[in-house]
Amino acid sequence: MRIRGLEVLDLRFPTSRTNAGRDAVHLDPDYSAAYVILRTDGGLEGHGLTFTIGRGNEVCAAAIDAFRHLVVGQRLSDITEDFAGYWRRLASDSQLRWLGPEKGVIHLALAAIVNAVWDLYAKSERKPVWKLLADMTPRQIVSCIDFRYITDALTADEALEILERQARTKADREAELLRSGYPAYTTSVGWMGYSDERIRALCREAIAEGFTHFKVKVGGRPEDDRRRVRLVREEIGRDRTLMVDANQQWDVAEAIARVGDLASFNPWWIEEPTSPDDVLGHATIAKAVRELGIGVATGEHCANRIIFKQLLQARAVDFCQIDSCRLGGVNENLAVILLAAKFGIPVCPHAGGVGLCEYVQHLSMFDYIAVAGTMEGRVIEYVDHLHEHFEDPVVIRRGRYVAPTRPGYSITIREASRLEYRYPDGEVWLEKV
Ligand SMILES: [Mg+2]
Numbered sequence: 431m432r433i434r435g436l437e438v439l440d441l442r443f444p445t446s447r448t449n450a451g452r453d454a455v456h457l458d459p460d461y462s463a464a465y466v467i468l469r470t471d472g473g474l475e476g477h478g479l480t481f482t483i484g485r486g487n488e489v490c491a492a493a494i495d496a497f498r499h500l501v502v503g504q505r506l507s508d509i510t511e512d513f514a515g516y517w518r519r520l521a522s523d524s525q526l527r528w529l530g531p532e533k534g535v536i537h538l539a540l541a542a543i544v545n546a547v548w549d550l551y552a553k554s555e556r557k558p559v560w561k562l563l564a565d566m567t568p569r570q571i572v573s574c575i576d577f578r579y580i581t582d583a584l585t586a587d588e589a590l591e592i593l594e595r596q597a598r599t600k601a602d603r604e605a606e607l608l609r610s611g612y613p614a615y616t617t618s619v620g621w622m623g624y625s626d627e628r629i630r631a632l633c634r635e636a637i638a639e640g641f642t643h644f645k646v647k648v649g650g651r652p653e654d655d656r657r658r659v660r661l662v663r664e665e666i667g668r669d670r671t672l673m674v675d676a677n678q679q680w681d682v683a684e685a686i687a688r689v690g691d692l693a694s695f696n697p698w699w700i701e702e703p704t705s706p707d708d709v710l711g712h713a714t715i716a717k718a719v720r721e722l723g724i725g726v727a728t729g730e731h732c733a734n735r736i737i738f739k740q741l742l743q744a745r746a747v748d749f750c751q752i753d754s755c756r757l758g759g760v761n762e763n764l765a766v767i768l769l770a771a772k773f774g775i776p777v778c779p780h781a782g783g784v785g786l787c788e789y790v791q792h793l794s795m796f797d798y799i800a801v802a803g804t805m806e807g808r809v810i811e812y813v814d815h816l817h818e819h820f821e822d823p824v825v826i827r828r829g830r831y832v833a834p835t836r837p838g839y840s841i842t843i844r845e846a847s848r849l850e851y852r853y854p855d856g857e858v859w860l861e862k863v
Pocket residue numbers: 675677701702730780782
């Protein structure tokens with residue numbers, strides 16, 4: 431099977447009209463996808479996307495198109511037989527790498543393509559991506575990873591050892607996953623633009639739906655943060671878990687003070703307290719807030735496996751928040767999942783956005799079966815927006831992700847939605863003008 435065509439779409443959903451997704455830093459997100467369709471001579475299509483929040487999505491789409499010479503004409507089996515080599519060719523194209531390397535728009539674009547290849551691969555094997563990964567031998571998994579720049583923290587042999595430790599008992603965990611799903615937490619109760627009444631109502635709804643973990647956006651005025659966090663704590667009671675997320679709002683000392691200010695509400699973690707590039711700043715914050723029993727979570731804006739490596743080496747994070755398309759697709763996520771396992775840090779993926787819940791469920795399910803061997807202390811983010819646009823949307827039952835069974839990466843957006851939300855000429859955007 432050969433890839434014969436690459437189509438790129440700029441899709442945008444006008445979520446800013448309802449304040450969905452609003453936090454301290456991103457005031458008016460229109461959840462968007464730079465969307466790729468790989469067409470093959472066999473008739474199968476591979477779909478992939480990378481996530482942005484509106485303006486500039488066209489830049490991502492253009493960057494995806496810049497990889498065309500490395501995609502069209504490729505045979506799928508040639509890619510998958512040396513997946514790490516193919517990933518390296520994309521990430522280290524001798525001219526494109528100047529735009530990164532391995533960060534920013536060009537890396538987001540790479541992720542869309544890599545994920546589309548995995549969708550195609552999984553469909554050709556008639557398995558969902560999590561199952562395709564879970565069925566691979568430790569050696570096959572390791573052969574998908576480019577270990578360049580991380581061997582000081584994790585070698586291929588060490589990765590192999592981690593995977594081999596879990597290999598014999600994979601079937602038991604797969605059965606458990608199919609039986610009980612994977613724990614989720616909800617971010618949908620605590621967006622910044624919501625009224626107190628709305629937050630209370632959403633908390634009650636989420637409790638009725640079986641959620642046990644709730645995240646609230648902070649980083650606004652101190653008194654507002656305190657009021658909103660108190661309100662959620664009141665609604666969910668002492669026994670459920672609360673997390674707070676500052677979306678990079680604070681400087682280091684400010685973060686320590688502001689988290690201290692919220693400590694009496696007993697948050698499990700503070701997410702993105704400061705700049706995502708500030709490894710040592712995260713380490714300073716983590717050291718201070720751990721004394722209060724609070725962990726540091728970050729990752730949705732970590733550009734690549736090297737930054738994750740440093741965060742782990744510096745003991746700067748307590749929760750590793752991989753992102754399916756900020757990192758360079760499945761392959762680089764495998765590297766970070768194994769790095770986290772080496773350092774004993776739980777992986778709790780970021781999934782606020784469009785399509786990210788659909789994506790990351792596969793990565794966490796693989797992590798459970800083949801790497802971590804446990805779901806203990808691990809949760810996948812869940813937001814309840816935009817799932818209706820997907821052909822194979824996530825299913826949440828009693829606050830847990832149900833394992834998808836359809837072949838592929840669950841990321842195909844329905845054709846009618848692709849037409850309606852295409853920017854700037856889809857119906858939903860023409861209406862606005
Ligand atoms: Mg976040």
